[in-house]
Amino acid sequence: MSNTFFIIDDDINIRKMLAHIISKNDLGKVVSELDNGLHAEKEILFYNPDIVLIDLLLPVKDGIQIIKDVKEEGYKGKFIMISQVEDEHMISRAYENGIVFFISKPINMTEAVNVIKGVCHSIELERSVELIKNAVGRINNDNVSMPKLSIDDEITRIFTEIGIIGESGVRDLTKLIHAAISFKNQHESQQYQLQDFYREIEPSLHVKAVEQRIRRAILKALENIAALGHDDYYNSKFVEYSTALFDFKQVKQEMRYIENSKEERGKINIRKFVEGVISKLNI
CATH class of the missing domain: 3.40.50.2300 (Response regulator)
Structure with missing residues (x-):
């Protein structure tokens, strides 16, 4: 079409x-x-x-x-x-x-x-997915509903697709996303402060240590997405996540680094990443 x-x-x-x-x-x-x-x-x-x-x-x-x-x-x-x-x-x-x-x-x-x-x-991918959903819906009839994934399952799916499910900071990052969702549900018009969430995630650790673990996990995600785009600009995961989770300018900078290690690395924005993941959740 x-x-x-x-x-x-x-x-x-x-x-x-x-x-x-x-x-x-x-x-x-x-x-x-x-x-x-x-x-x-x-x-x-x-x-x-x-x-x-x-x-x-x-x-x-x-x-x-x-x-x-x-x-x-x-x-x-x-x-x-x-x-x-x-x-x-x-x-x-x-x-x-x-x-x-x-x-x-x-x-x-x-x-x-x-x-x-x-x-x-x-x-085109979205249209294909919609056609498949409609076909499955017709086969299963309107009386049969597909099971809804939990928020943790959906977060796991996203982290798997961007290649960070095994990173040490993923547990903290998942807790951060849950904290942001909870805050947004209770305070629709207010902005949250990430520092407040870091203190709740791991009280026994210094705030900076928690932030660094989360930052390393997101940097790894940026590296993986940039590598996908470098190999195939039309890769479906690159198209879906390069702008949803990151500033695309920084993704391109990371792609330049892949081509030439003398270039600066791309930078990440933790809040944008968290908001991007939340936007992908079925909540």
Whole structure:
């Protein structure tokens, strides 16, 4: 099935370049374009594209707010953000609000093609999974329900897929995720402090020791995901977890380190990782 695209950028040359990439590589069809954020929400909801390519800094209304608004209205498509902004806080906000990839300006053609192909591949996988679920549902009839995995089972599944199930910090990391879930259930509008959770996880140990064990486990996950992407940019686990659990810029930095050990390693954000895992849980 061909994917549909919506491009929002105030630079006409960027819009033309992205449309050319989509057309030349037979990735789908561009259904519409906009050069500002004024009517972006209504247009996205009207066309309901599979993928929105959107600039962060737009006239009238910025890209992050547009993403937030349309997701609240029930839009389920994918967002790829394109921007020259390098502020890590703003990029982190974009990921938190639902983008799946971030492409930096000036646009590198090879990177853009690989990213868009990767997201298209992810959509195809999701469609295949949905078809299988529907087929299984029809076979089992509506009266038969599949057993629901526990939170611990789901966390174990994720940790297995990203290759850290055997790491020494996994037990602490699992406790941290449970603590964050509990806090969010009790205090919906408040931000938690990781340091408070570290004290609860292992009272007999210094907070820094607990944090270091957790950090080492997440760094190993970053290393594993970057290795998957380095070998195969379309690897389903790489596509699923590289942006959900990490800042993609740091994943790319780790991939550069794999190619050249003189490069700096990628960095991890413990809160983003924890929130990413929680977003993947069926709770």
